[in-house]
Every structure is written in C-alpha cells, then in structure tokens.
Amino acid sequence: MFMSAIIESKQEKINLESLKKTDVNLVIFGHGLVGGALIEQILSKQKSLLERKDLNLKIIAVANSTKVLLAPEGITANWLNEKETSGIKHSVKTVLDFVKSYDLDNVIAVDNTADEAIVFEYENFVNSGFHLVSSNKKGNTQSLDFYRNLRATLQVKNKKYLYETNVGAGLPLIDTISLLHASGENITKIRGVFSGSLSYIFNEFSEGNKTFKEVLVQAINKGFTEPDPREDLCGNDVARKLLILARELDLHNELEDVKVENLIPKELRKGTKENFLNSLETLNIPFAIKKKNCNSKNVLRYVAELSGDLTKNDGAKLAVRLVQVARNSVIGQLKGSDTIFEIYTENYGDNPIVIQGAGAGAEVTARGVFGDILRLSEQIR
Incomplete structure (x- = not known):
C-alpha cells in the first residue's frame, strides 16, 4: 500500500x-x-x-x-x-x-x-x-x-x-523606439551610424594613413562586410534600416523616399564581384580627397538620419550619406565596428537617448x- x-x-x-x-x-x-x-x-x-x-x-x-x-x-x-x-x-x-x-x-x-x-x-x-x-x-x-x-x-x-x-x-533598438512611440513620446529625430561594416571602415580610415583599399580589405578579411562589399558601400542596406525605423513611427514612406549616397564609383557598380575586388585601387583617390577636405577637428562617418515633421504621416525626411562630424562628438568617437543610434524626443530635448554597441558579425x-x-x-x- x-x-x-x-x-x-x-x-x-x-x-x-x-x-x-x-x-x-x-x-x-x-x-x-x-x-x-x-x-x-x-x-x-x-x-x-x-x-x-x-x-x-x-x-x-x-x-x-x-x-x-x-x-x-x-x-x-x-x-x-x-x-x-x-x-x-x-x-x-x-x-x-x-x-x-x-x-x-x-x-x-x-x-x-x-x-x-x-x-x-x-x-x-x-x-x-x-x-x-x-x-x-x-x-x-x-x-x-x-x-x-x-x-x-x-x-x-x-x-x-x-x-x-x-x-x-543585438541592440534593443526597435523595442525602445516602439515603446516610446506607443507611450506617446514625440520622437523628433533619429540619427546615427547604422552599419557595423561602414562604421569600421570610416573609423579606421579617419585615423592613421591607410588607404581606403587597405581599410576595406581589412573589413572584408574580418568578415564585417557582405561577400560582395558593394552591398555595404552602395548604402541600400542602411536605407532599409532607416525605412524600418520610419515605419515603426507609423510614417508612410517607401524605400525610394530615402535619399542615398552611393559610395561606389559609377563604373564599378555593375559587373562581377571579382572585377570590383580587382579594382579597389580606384577607390583610393576619391576617398583620399574626401579625407583631405575634412576639417581637422572632424572625422568622416556614414550617417543615416530621419528628421522633419514626424507627427505627419508624410512629413519625414530620410537621408543616408557620408558626412563630417565633430571628432569629439558621440558619433565621432565611435570605435571598431560599433553602431550608434541617437533618438531625439520632445521631452528629452537636445539630449538624445543613445543606444550603442556591436553592429557587425554573424555571432x-x-x-x-x-x-x-x-x-x-x-x-x-
């Protein structure tokens, strides 16, 4: 029993x-x-x-x-x-x-x-x-x-x-933006370096004396870029990310609304990946000129920005471009392949919510x- x-x-x-x-x-x-x-x-x-x-x-x-x-x-x-x-x-x-x-x-x-x-x-x-x-x-x-x-x-x-x-x-970005938006917090601007690969490239290129080709090859060898680096350099990947954030705010934008600066010379945008990789020397002169024209107190960063009147469904301006930023700014001090997102809101004023962390790598x-x-x-x- x-x-x-x-x-x-x-x-x-x-x-x-x-x-x-x-x-x-x-x-x-x-x-x-x-x-x-x-x-x-x-x-x-x-x-x-x-x-x-x-x-x-x-x-x-x-x-x-x-x-x-x-x-x-x-x-x-x-x-x-x-x-x-x-x-x-x-x-x-x-x-x-x-x-x-x-x-x-x-x-x-x-x-x-x-x-x-x-x-x-x-x-x-x-x-x-x-x-x-x-x-x-x-x-x-x-x-x-x-x-x-x-x-x-x-x-x-x-x-x-x-x-x-x-x-x-792996950063808690979309959750943060969705929560702010759902709670009624008026987001006025989102700005940052959205690509881990482009972050690494311009963080490295802005410091030291390496050519653009040398830095790009480093990024490729570290596995930071797509197999065809043109997928990163054309800016479309960053444009997609910016559009996703816009739609989280209920904005009525399409991909073609994003103004994108393509970093690839026109003559290299088509053709095979192998042809592009064999022509990387071509990139050295135009990017050396951009670096020379950069103010000594600034550095180059590939920045995405969502701005305009974000209270209107069709009031947003979406842009992705290579710009100069102050060397001592939050974006200017980026290192490695980190990405960074600055979220400006009505209540926080000029002090954005900053989310920063590793932005590249399969793991x-x-x-x-x-x-x-x-x-x-x-x-x-």
Missing part, C-alpha cells in the same frame, strides 16, 4: 513536470554565417533551457534554397551531415505539409536569409499557424501595402512577428535572433 502511494506520487510529479514543459518548434530558413551560428547557439543551450525554464526548444526543420532536413523530434549536432544525406528537395509547401502532418503547436518560422522571395511567404506561414522571427530586412521594406497586409494578418491570426536584428543586430546577429526566439517563446507559452 505504502509503495503504491509512492509510485502514484512519483507518477503524479512526472505528469505535473510534463505539463509545465513547453515545446517550441523552430523551422529555420538559411544556415549560412548567421543561420549556422544560430543553430549552434540553440543546440548548446537546449539542455539548460529545459532545466531552468521548462522550455523544450526544438529545431524541427532546417532549409536552404535547395534542400530541407525534417526532424520532428528535433535535429542533433550532426544536422549538417544529416541534411546532406537525408534532406529532401525544399519547398515551402513541403514544410507546411510536414508541420500539419505532425499537428505541431508553437511553431516559429525563423528567416535568416537575405532572400526577397521568402518574405512573400510570410502571410502563408502566419495563415498556417506560424509565428515569425526574422533577421531579413526585406520583409519590412516591401511596399507599404505589403507591410500593412502582413500586420493585419498577424492580428487576425493572433500571431507574433519579431525582427529586432533588422536594424541594430552578434545570431545572438539577437536567439533573443527574439526566447522572448517570443515566453509570450506564447
């Missing part, structure tokens, strides 16, 4: 523990630098999350543009080899059918690609019961109609979409995506 009571007590405890545990199922798209780092971070923390948070975080699918590995019980540390040997041809329908067939709950689609095509599947994911986490800026910089329709679908389906890494990598961005996943997991459990 006594032993029976002990067994029943233990069984009851096990049942209670299983009830406490929350399964969260992740479908990860893209396993390059950021996606690969994210997967390793999640696998290394799975056990501790289960023990400390009763959170059973499982990666049930990993996909790239060609193949997908499906693992209803969750992938293992050998996932890359298993994907090569057991992966099947990837399609969004394959993933949706897989999740439906196992009747899985708490499913999050995690987009670590830079692909434009996948963002047009976001509504499909939401309609199929998925939440969204994304480091892909293209989901928030499509047309305003697309932007609004996605949010309407999220509201109807009661699903979440987190994208903190779209602008500040930093992956950590930010992981943070979004954990935050969303807490919200849906």
